[in-house]
Amino acid sequence: MRGQGKSRRKYTGGKLHRHRKKRGHEAGRPAADTTIGETRRRKIRTRGGNLKMRLLRCEFANVADPKSGITKLAKIITVKNNPANPFFARRNITTKGAMIETEMGDAVVTSRPGQDGIVNAKLI
Secondary structure (H helix, E strand, O other): OOOOOOOOEOOOOOEOOOOOOOOHHHOOOOOOOEEEOOOEEEEEEOOOOOEEEEEEEEOEEEEEEOOOOEEEEEEEEEEEEOOOOHHHHHOOOEOOOOEEEEOOEEEEEOOOHHHHOOOEEEEO
16 A cells, blocks of 8 residues: 555654554555546546546546636647646646646646546636
């Protein structure tokens, strides 16, 4: 369990002794790594029986223009910059905060595609 759950060490450096084993609901899942292409989604059952939509590929984004207040569906051309990871921009991976180039112009992604199943963006 790398990256998930509590640390194995105390803040002093001493070892924490587990009082129980790991649980299934504590485990993480692989990242969605949403790329550009023909739209493909996957349903994920979460704890409590709720659903998350993993967006695996996407070719359109809901782009909002703050000046006119109009939102349109625009084709994604490329990922220009992704502050989450510089390698994501090279691989055209879309996450929240990524700067994407669309038909309407450059926009910043405001939704979480791997959690919400949709790409919402705001023009810069």
